[in-house]
């Protein structure tokens with residue numbers, strides 16, 4: 148399973164012409180790293196006596212992050228499975244009309260799966276961003292950079308996931324499904340951009356992060 152590989156092994160597999168993984172699994176890794184950074188930011192902050200008044204709010208987010216940690220780990224492998232499905236169909240024979248028909252049906256099923264799984268990844272990554280925004284003023288100053296690295300990774304996770312969904316749309320024949328997925332892409336992408344701007348607006352107005360302001 149991809150999720151059991153070391154970082155080196157995953158990166159080598161990604162760089163090679165072996166598939167999977169692709170952009171979809173990698174998007175889930177962005178989200179997983181974002182989750183872990185937020186988990187660490189909270190764990191660190193909970194040890195600080197200065198932040199006692201924030202501890203209840205921080206503890207409340209720990210359970211959600213634990214769930215997202217598991218969900219995003221599973222999504223690394225679920226996306227790989229979806230991509231494998233697409234590749235398996237690509238290898239199906241088209242030698243007779245019957246085989247051609249069977250391949251066309253299998254292709255639509257595989258495309259649906261490959262388009263829908265990354266939408267779930269994007270949703271999980273967006274949830275991580277929302278938690279980032281909620282804990283922004285509650286974490287220790289020392290881990291704000293780590294927390295922001297998490298928000299940046301989660302935003303990349305949303306974008307990377309939705310790119311994977313988009314690439315699969317062009318061949319899907321079910322117009323209702325295509326419209327629904329396009330709607331999801333638009334909503335998730337705009338929500339992620341808004342959250343990113345809101346969080347950056349706050350953090351980049353304070354020292355030492357002003358330097359990151361364009």
Ligand SMILES: Nc1nc(=O)c2c([nH]1)NC[C@@H]1CN(c3ccc(C(=O)N[C@@H](CCC(=O)O)C(=O)O)cc3)C=[N+]21
Nearest residue numbers: 164165166169170171172226229230261262265311314
């Ligand atoms: N949910 C989802 N996740 C994806 O990650 C996803 C997707 N949908 N839809 C399609 C695109 C495309 N994509 C590729 C990744 C690697 C190669 C790759 O490494 N190809 C090798 C080998 C090809 C082969 O073995 O047949 C090559 O071209 O040399 C190709 C294509 C992932 N995608």
